[in-house]
Every structure is written in structure tokens, then in C-alpha cells.
Amino acid sequence: MRFGHHDPEHEFDPTAPLLATGNLRRRHLTSRVIQGLAVAAAVAAVAVLVIVVWAVVSHGAKAISWDFITKPAPEGVGPNLVGTAVIVALATLMAMPFGVLIALFLSEYAGPRSTRPVQLILDVMNGLPSIIVAVFVFALLVANGGGQAGWKAALALAIIMVPLIARGTQEVLRLVPGHQREAADALGVARWRSVLSIILPAALPGIITATLLSVARAAGETAPVLLISSLAPGDAFSVNPLHELPNVPVRIFQLSEEANPEGFTEAWGLSLILIAIILALGLGSRALLNRSKRKMTR
Amino acid sequence: MTDIDDLADIDREELEEPLAMNGRGHEEGSSAPRRIRLRTEPLPGVIGPPAATESAAESHLHIAPEAVFEAQAVSIFYGKKQALIDVDMRIRRGQVTALIGPSGCGKTTFLRSLNRMNDSVPSFRIEGSIRYHGHDIYGSNVDTVEVRRRIGMVFQKPNPFPKSIFDNIAWAPRNLGMRQGLQERVEKALRGAALWDEVKDRLKDSALGLSGGQQQRLCIARAIAIEPDVLLLDEPASALDPIATGAIEDLIHSLKGRFTIVIVTHNMQQAARVADRTAFFSLETRGEKPIGTLIEFDETEKIFGSPRDPRTRDYVTGRFG
Numbered sequence: 139m140r141f142g143h144h145d146p147e148h149e150f151d152p153t154a155p156l157l158a159t160g161n162l163r164r165r166h167l168t169s170r171v172i173q174g175l176a177v178a179a180a181v182a183a184v185a186v187l188v189i190v191v192w193a194v195v196s197h198g199a200k201a202i203s204w205d206f207i208t209k210p211a212p213e214g215v216g217p218n219l220v221g222t223a224v225i226v227a228l229a230t231l232m233a234m235p236f237g238v239l240i241a242l243f244l245s246e247y248a249g250p251r252s253t254r255p256v257q258l259i260l261d262v263m264n265g266l267p268s269i270i271v272a273v274f275v276f277a278l279l280v281a282n283g284g285g286q287a288g289w290k291a292a293l294a295l296a297i298i299m300v301p302l303i304a305r306g307t308q309e310v311l312r313l314v315p316g317h318q319r320e321a322a323d324a325l326g327v328a329r330w331r332s333v334l335s336i337i338l339p340a341a342l343p344g345i346i347t348a349t350l351l352s353v354a355r356a357a358g359e360t361a362p363v364l365l366i367s368s369l370a371p372g373d374a375f376s377v378n379p380l381h382e383l384p385n386v387p388v389r390i391f392q393l394s395e396e397a398n399p400e401g402f403t404e405a406w407g408l409s410l411i412l413i414a415i416i417l418a419l420g421l422g423s424r425a426l427l428n429r430s431k432r433k434m435t436r
Numbered sequence: 437m438t439d440i441d442d443l444a445d446i447d448r449e450e451l452e453e454p455l456a457m458n459g460r461g462h463e464e465g466s467s468a469p470r471r472i473r474l475r476t477e478p479l480p481g482v483i484g485p486p487a488a489t490e491s492a493a494e495s496h497l498h499i500a501p502e503a504v505f506e507a508q509a510v511s512i513f514y515g516k517k518q519a520l521i522d523v524d525m526r527i528r529r530g531q532v533t534a535l536i537g538p539s540g541c542g543k544t545t546f547l548r549s550l551n552r553m554n555d556s557v558p559s560f561r562i563e564g565s566i567r568y569h570g571h572d573i574y575g576s577n578v579d580t581v582e583v584r585r586r587i588g589m590v591f592q593k594p595n596p597f598p599k600s601i602f603d604n605i606a607w608a609p610r611n612l613g614m615r616q617g618l619q620e621r622v623e624k625a626l627r628g629a630a631l632w633d634e635v636k637d638r639l640k641d642s643a644l645g646l647s648g649g650q651q652q653r654l655c656i657a658r659a660i661a662i663e664p665d666v667l668l669l670d671e672p673a674s675a676l677d678p679i680a681t682g683a684i685e686d687l688i689h690s691l692k693g694r695f696t697i698v699i700v701t702h703n704m705q706q707a708a709r710v711a712d713r714t715a716f717f718s719l720e721t722r723g724e725k726p727i728g729t730l731i732e733f734d735e736t737e738k739i740f741g742s743p744r745d746p747r748t749r750d751y752v753t754g755r756f757g
Binding site: 249250315317318320321322323324325326327328329331332335336340 | 551553556558581582583584585586588589590591593595596597598607608611612655658659662664
């Protein structure tokens with residue numbers, strides 16, 4: 139509105155009490171409705187998590203006992219927990235160096251022209267359904283007569299973990315202040331040495347965080363282990379990744395398929411253990427990340 | 437300050453060596469001191485107008501012995517934007533040269549082009565030539581890591597590594613293979629930066645716990661610990677209070693003669709206090725856009741006492757604008 143233009147509709151008395159006038163009431167209302175919708179969406183997300191956790195706890199808690207956690211099948215799930223630990227550990231060993239190197243490439247070496255396509259591929263890989271990775275590894279290493287083995291399942295999980303680790307690590311490498319790279323450059327030291335002794339140490343907590351998050355994801359992935367490491371009966375402890383290893387997701391699947399209600403309770407129980415591990419990994423990695431962010435941006 | 441005497445006692449012959457890597461492998465942990473005796477090894481890939489048809493050895497003769505940098509017709513662009521036009525400047529060995537001028541006049545751009553720190557700016561482009569002891573800094577065979585190993589830099593904002601005080605100083609010597617006598621080297625560098633007495637009892641503490649002024653002196657100590665030939669200081673005191681600024685200026689005085697120092701500063705009194713020669717840059721409108729230009733470069737007393745150019749006079753007397 140131009141100054142000097144006389145518009146009686148919008149005239150106001152500057153000495154009137156400071157209450158809403160004109161369409162301000164309606165604008166306040168709109169604002170409140172939008173805010174309410176946003177809050178409701180957030181509450182719904184939290185509610186879903188709470189309901190799932192509550193359902194798992196209420197159904198599974200009565201199955202949990204020391205014997206259940208430590209003994210082999212049929213009473214317990216000990217070998218499954220150990221087998222999943224072995225498979226996921228192996229997958230982490232395969233995925234972590236790759237993921238960290240890809241992140242280093244993206245943040246320290248690549249120009250913008252190669253960064254974008256690599257990032258895009260990582261994001262697409264990240265969204266790849268795990269069954270596709272599972273079928274790929276199954277066709278490549280299992281179906282051709284090779285048979286099932288823990289390390290093959292670990293390979294499939296590693297393929298799922300690489301983009302998570304790479305993107306997570308890239309984010310924390312971005313947080314390492316540019317002036318530290320500049321300081322290192324100005325001292326006439328080759329870039330790979332500053333990467334090893336300045337940049338990676340500064341980003342280490344964040345790299346561990348990204349890895350823990352990917353471990354949490356891999357521990358619950360069902361399709362790869364179902365196809366590639368599902369024939370172990372779980373009645374004995376086994377840590378040899380050259381053979382199929384009993385594991386948690388397959389056992390949950392098998393228990394829930396059993397005809398008796400006992401098995402169903404045990405499936406809930408094992409789910410409870412899995413969800414507890416994943417929540418602990420997720421919360422722990424979050425805490426670690428917050429700590430390192432505070433340290434880096436100080 | 438006698439401690440710096442031997443710290444900065446670089447074998448001057450090594451400075452005549454071309455800036456290309458030549459397989460000494462000083463990065464790979466050899467702890468032998470760097471003594472290079474190549475004097476006339478031709479510099480591969482010399483380009484640029486003045487010596488394009490001569491061999492590098494001959495081009496040596498055209499440069500007076502005391503010149504460390506010889507900039508000729510230097511123009512710098514960031515993409516399509518020209519930041520600096522036609523700078524000719526000779527920077528002499530062992531002196532302090534100050535670059536002053538209003539914001540955006542290209543003085544920091546010029547400083548950062550002396551050790552190729554601008555290379556990381558994607559759209560950066562330079563024309564003309566900058567010779568360092570006769571060698572084209574932007575020659576095609578020049579190794580930028582080697583350039584910065586000889587031409588150190590201290591930045592506007594103190595940027596210590598998130599490591600201990602000792603490790604901050606020791607990091608570059610370790611990575612450059614200067615592992616022998618590391619303790620003494622760190623002490624000398626800290627003494628040289630007038631910081632030793634303040635930190636000698638807490639060398640293992642984090643450098644981030646130091647005050648801003650101490651951090652900046654730590655960064656200077658870190659730069660001189662590898663015994664460079666030149667120190668480039670980019671407004672080293674602009675983030676500091678007057679007392680810390682005074683300490684940095686005393687430090688520059690004590691380093692003078694041992695190192696060739698080029699300092700960018702917004703503070704004219706500071707330039708008058710520390711510099712032997714001062715260059716005044718300004719924004720001049722050529723065509724449509726203002727471009728950074730070197731207006732006058734002379735003895736500091738002349739710049740502040742009897743400048744030849746009226747623009748310099750207006751600036752140094754505060755009648756700028």
C-alpha cells in the first residue's frame with residue numbers, strides 16, 4: 139500500500155488497546171490449525187513406536203528368562219543371538235572400510251561433478267529393498283551349488299550397510315571445520331596425511347555413530363538371512379561363518395509360524411530382545427553423535 | 437630473540453631449488469635435514485610472459501638477488517568477476533611487507549595467491565606471473581604441497597588443531613620427516629612465538645583451552661616450526677584485543693630478518709608499526725565494475741608520510757571515500 143493513499147478500511151487508532159483487530163483473529167486461527175496438524179503428525183509417529191514397543195513388551199516379557207537367552211533351541215535362543223552377532227560383526231568389518239573410504243572420497247577428494255552422482259547412487263542403494271540384495275547374493279553365491287553360509291549373509295548385510303555408513307560419515311566429515319583443512323594445507327603436508335591425523339580423528343565419534351546405526355539396521359534385516367542363512371536348526375552354538383549360522387530374524391519367523399501359542403510368545407520374547415538391542419544401539423549412537431558435534435563446533 | 441636465530445637459519449641455497457617434488461621423500465620419514473644444493477636445475481613447465489623464451493636458469497639473472505616474490509601483471513578472477521588487475525610487486529627477502537586497503541580490494545586474494553591457497557576455490561583463475569626465487573609459482577610442474585611447505589601461512593581466525601599444544605607444533609615436523617630433536621624444535625618454535633613461558637607447564641593440555649591471542653601465537657609457532665622461507669599473515673590480529681595485538685606485533689618484529697613476512701592488515705597503525713614496505717590496494721572502477729588495484733607500493737615511511745598518489749594520501753589520512 140502506498141503512503142498517502144487514503145484507505146478508511148485500514149485506518150487504525152494508535153491509542154486503542156493492543157488487541158487483535160481486522161483479520162488478525164482469522165490469521166491466528168489458521169496458524170493454530172496448521173500447528174495442531176504438525177503436532178498431531180509428530181504425536182502419531184511417536185504413538186506408533188510406543189504401541190509397537192508396548193505390544194512387544196507386554197507379549198514378550200513373560201517369555202524372557204535367563205534360560206531363554208542363553209540356552210539353545212528348543213528352550214532358548216542363545217545360538218541365534220550369537221549367530222546374528224557373528225554375521226553382523228562380519229558385515230560391519232566388510233562394510234566399514236568401504237563406507238568410510240567412499241565418504242572420504244566424497245568429502246575430501248571429489249569435485250562437485252562426481253559428488254552428485256555418487257551420492258545419488260548411495261541414496262538409491264539405501265532405498266533398495268533388502269530382498270533384492272538377498273536374491274542377488276543368493277543367486278551369485280548360494281543357488282549355484284555353493285550353499286548357505288554365514289559370511290554370504292554377512293556380505294548381503296554389508297551391501298545394505300555401506301550406503302548408510304558412507305552417508306553418515308560424509309555428514310560428520312562435513313562438520314570438521316574447513317579452517318582445519320586450511321591450516322593443515324598451509325603447513326605443506328600432503329592431504330592424505332592430514333586426512334589420517336587431523337580429519338579422521340576429529341570425525342571418529344561420528345563415524346562410529348553411523349556404523350552403530352547401520353548395525354542396528356542390519357541386525358533386524360530378515361530377507362538376507364532368510365535366504366542365505368536359514369537352515370541352521372539353532373539347537374547348538376555355532377560361530378563358524380563358513381556354514382549357515384542360526385540367527386534372530388529367522389528364529390522369530392520360525393517361532394511365529396509354529397502352531398502352538400507357546401511359540402508365539404517366544405517369538406514376541408525374541409522380538410523384545412532384538413528391539414531392545416536396536417533401541418540401545420540407536421540411543422547410544424545418538425548420544426555419541428551429540429557429544430562429538432558439541433566438541434567439533436565449539 | 438636469539439632462539440629464533442638458529443631456528444630460522446635455513447640453508448638459503450635450498451630456496452633456489454625448483455618447487456617440483458624431486459623424490460627426496462622428505463615426507464616419508466627420512467629425518468635427515470633438508471640440504472639441497474641444486475641451484476640451476478631448470479624449472480619444468482615455466483610459463484608466463486617474461487621468461488617464456490628463456491630457460492629458467494637465465495631468467496634467474498633478471499631478478500635482483502633480494503627479491504623473494506616477483507609479481508608481474510597479476511590479474512585474478514573468481515569466475516567472471518575480476519578481483520585484482522595488473523599487480524606488479526617485488527617483495528624483498530627478510531623484510532616485512534604490509535598490504536593495506538579497504539575491504540574487498542583484493543589484498544587477501546593477492547596474499548593467498550602467493551602460496552596457492554586459492555587453488556581450492558573452484559572458479560579461481562590467475563593471469564600474469566608470480567615468481568618465487570625466480571620460479572613460476574603457477575608453473576605446471578610445481579607441487580603445491582612443496583610451495584606451502586616453504587611459504588607458510590597464518591590465518592585471520594586462530595585455527596589450532598583439536599590436539600594438545602605440543603602436538604599442534606609437532607604435527608607438521610612429524611609429517612615432514614623432521615623427527616629428530618622434536619622436543620627442542622617445539623620449544624624453539626614456542627620461544628620464537630613468545631609463547632613458551634606461558635605454556636611450558638601445560639604442553640599436554642588442549643590447544644583449544646588457550647586464549648585467542650595465545651592460540652594465534654601458537655599458530656605462528658606451528659608455522660615457523662617447519663622453518664619456512666616466507667610467512668604470510670592474513671590479518672593475524674584482527675580477532676584479538678589490543679594487548680594480544682601488541683604481543684603479535686612484537687613477535688613480528690622479532691621474526692623480521694629471519695623470515696620474509698607478508699602481512700595483510702586493516703589496521704593502518706599496525707602496518708606503520710611493523711612493515712618495512714607497504715602496498716596500498718584500492719578498488720578502482722574500470723569499465724563498469726570496481727576491481728582491486730595496486731595503487732602504490734613503497735617504503736612504509738613514504739606511504740604514510742609523503743605518498744605520491746592522492747588516493748593513498750586520502751586513505752592513510754582517513755579522508756577515504
